[in-house]
Amino acid sequence: xxxxxVVSAVFIGYAVAVLLTFGTVLTWVERKQAAIMxxxxxxxxxxxxxPFTQLKLIWLxxxxxxxxxxxxxxxxxxxxxxxxxxxxxxAPWVVFTPVxxxxxxxxxxxxxVPGELLRILPSVSEWFGERSYPMQIARVDAGLLVVFAxxxxxxIGAMLAGWSSANKFSLLGALRAGSQMxxxxxxxxxxxxxxxxxxxxxxxxxxxxxxxxxxxxxxxAWGVLMQPFAAILFLVAAIAxxxxxxxxxxxxxxxxxxxxxxxxxxMKMGLFMFAEFIEIAIIGALFTTLFLGGYNLPFMTDDGFxxxxxxxxxxPHAAIIVLQLVVFLAKVLIMSSFQILIRWTLPRFRWDQLxxxxxxxxxxxxxxxxxxxxxxxxxxxx
Amino acid sequence: xxxxxxxxxxxxRKQYWNKPCMSWWERAYLPEILRGLFxxxxxxxxxxxxxxxxxxxxxxxxxxxxxxxxxxxxNRGKHVLTQRPDGRPQxxxxxxxATVCPAKVIEIEAGFDPDDPAHPKYPVRFEIDYSRCVFxxxxxEACPEDAIRMVxxxxxxxxxxxxxxxxxxEELLTWSPQSDVAKPxxxxxxxxxxxxxx
Numbered sequence: 001x002x003x004x005x006v007v008s009a010v011f012i013g014y015a016v017a018v019l020l021t022f023g024t025v026l027t028w029v030e031r032k033q034a035a036i037m038x039x040x041x042x043x044x045x046x047x048x049x050x051p052f053t054q055l056k057l058i059w060l061x062x063x064x065x066x067x068x069x070x071x072x073x074x075x076x077x078x079x080x081x082x083x084x085x086x087x088x089x090x091a092p093w094v095v096f097t098p099v100x101x102x103x104x105x106x107x108x109x110x111x112x113v114p115g116e117l118l119r120i121l122p123s124v125s126e127w128f129g130e131r132s133y134p135m136q137i138a139r140v141d142a143g144l145l146v147v148f149a150x151x152x153x154x155x156i157g158a159m160l161a162g163w164s165s166a167n168k169f170s171l172l173g174a175l176r177a178g179s180q181m182x183x184x185x186x187x188x189x190x191x192x193x194x195x196x197x198x199x200x201x202x203x204x205x206x207x208x209x210x211x212x213x214x215x216x217x218x219x220x221a222w223g224v225l226m227q228p229f230a231a232i233l234f235l236v237a238a239i240a241x242x243x244x245x246x247x248x249x250x251x252x253x254x255x256x257x258x259x260x261x262x263x264x265x266x267m268k269m270g271l272f273m274f275a276e277f278i279e280i281a282i283i284g285a286l287f288t289t290l291f292l293g294g295y296n297l298p299f300m301t302d303d304g305f306x307x308x309x310x311x312x313x314x315x316p317h318a319a320i321i322v323l324q325l326v327v328f329l330a331k332v333l334i335m336s337s338f339q340i341l342i343r344w345t346l347p348r349f350r351w352d353q354l355x356x357x358x359x360x361x362x363x364x365x366x367x368x369x370x371x372x373x374x375x376x377x378x379x380x381x382x
Numbered sequence: 383x384x385x386x387x388x389x390x391x392x393x394x395r396k397q398y399w400n401k402p403c404m405s406w407w408e409r410a411y412l413p414e415i416l417r418g419l420f421x422x423x424x425x426x427x428x429x430x431x432x433x434x435x436x437x438x439x440x441x442x443x444x445x446x447x448x449x450x451x452x453x454x455x456x457n458r459g460k461h462v463l464t465q466r467p468d469g470r471p472q473x474x475x476x477x478x479x480a481t482v483c484p485a486k487v488i489e490i491e492a493g494f495d496p497d498d499p500a501h502p503k504y505p506v507r508f509e510i511d512y513s514r515c516v517f518x519x520x521x522x523e524a525c526p527e528d529a530i531r532m533v534x535x536x537x538x539x540x541x542x543x544x545x546x547x548x549x550x551x552e553e554l555l556t557w558s559p560q561s562d563v564a565k566p567x568x569x570x571x572x573x574x575x576x577x578x579x580x
Contacts, residue, residue: 036430037426037429040441040442041440041442044444344422345418346415346418
């Protein structure tokens with residue numbers, strides 16, 4: 001029992017560290033990638049001076065995130081005279097917390113056997129025995145449902161922030177956020193239904209394991225190859241969920257100042273921004289898990305590689321663990337970078353276009369995709 | 383008798399903007415989005431490739447560490463005081479430039495030089511405040527002695543301190559191409575007082 005606690009604590013520490021690091025690093029990636037895409041150099045002035053020397057560490061502007069954080073903590077925490085101080089103070093946390101919680105059900109690695117991994121420490125190895133754990137904080141059968149449940153919570157946060165700010169820009173932003181997120185969450189759910197039909201489970205770890213298989217005998221059975229349509233729709237809906245350009249109508253600064261967090265300042269505003277950047281990583285992780293084979297490389301399983309034609313390559317346990325962790329992070333980073341590419345490429349939708357795009361374009365497409373998938377799955381099973 | 387009204391067509395407001403005319407390929411939306419992503423992604427890849435191979439992948443510069451090499455030939459960004467062959471300024475401290483200056487940035491303090499009877503006045507201080515200078519060039523126009531000119535370079539100005547935006551006589555006197563000094567010195571016929579006239 002004690003062993004489970006220790007392993008869970010390690011996993012939680014890893015997940016929180018990864019998410020917070022992603023949240024900070026993605027601000028830098030966004031700045032630098034946008035700069036490079038537009039022939040600029042990008043932020044490169046913040047530095048850390050080594051004490052008692054004139055040595056200034058710039059590191060390609062990596063410390064700008066640090067400077068931002070310090071600035072947000074030291075700024076005046078302005079509060080509007082609102083009729084609902086409590087909801088006003090609560091809203092950033094209601095946005096921020098579910099974003100972190102979603103990661104609890106996302107598997108970031110395969111089965112780990114601590115007893116085998118720590119064989120150089122015989123006492124620890126003996127204490128762990130033959131126990132094995134999936135690298136996932138919460139092994140929930142209803143993993144995908146939990147993701148959607150927590151994803152829906154952040155709508156409440158945005159609405160709370162807008163209503164309790166006593167500001168018309170905030171209210172407009174909150175209304176936009178509410179209608180947009182509900183519309184696109186529907187599309188997101190429908191696209192994922194096709195995947196559930198194929199995999200026959202909502203357990204994310206099981207979904208990843210099924211993607212280690214083969215499709216047509218030679219292709220990796222990744223979700224993106226089995227449901228390419230759903231993959232595109234899911235990504236679009238997820239970006240709309242995250243309220244980023246081209247779907248950033250709730251916080252369209254040219255129309256609504258900052259939308260539903262207009263009245264927030266200092267670290268409360270920082271929490272909204274931080275939640276947005278962490279959600280980029282979360283979307284990347286979800287997309288990786290559902291469509292890109294999760295923590296596995298093509299043809300990879302927990303024991304090694306099984307190439308088409310039954311060529312088996314076994315890899316030691318420790319190497320597999322490290323490989324899976326690195327592969328997962330790399331995939332998440334690539335997907336995050338792709339989202340940033342989209343954000344710096346496309347112009348913003350108009351509000352009516354945004355909703356008609358969800359209801360008249362994506363919703364029927366998702367339904368059609370689901371229908372075709374259902375028919376094909378039924379035909380293959382019978 | 384009322385004149386019969388000529389039947390007019392109902393008023394149709396003239397449309398001054400173009401109707402969007404897109405082909406079905408463009409209306410399909412996704413291909414055009416992908417094309418846009420390929421353009422921006424291509425620029426990213428090109429610039430990233432340049433950075434990774436130790437070349438510069440940006441059009442902008444690290445100002446002030448790096449200044450643009452392509453200032454226009456007609457750019458006039460810095461004042462210089464021309465010099466006499468012995469290194470003293472040609473300026474005779476007549477204050478015409480300071481008078482004509484629209485931004486009132488030139489400050490001259492005149493001194494008396496008994497050793498040079500042709501030009502007994504000279505500037506002890508000649509200072510220009512670049513925080514207010516508008517670079518109009520009127521000082522150059524006004525100078526009767528061709529003592530102040532403007533050159534293509536810009537002074538190294540970025541600073542945290544307003545006081546250091548003043549350029550003083552020594553910095554303005556750094557420009558001294560000997561062949562380009564307009565007047566020979568001493569000037570012919572003047573300045574040489576007759577022997578024994580003291």
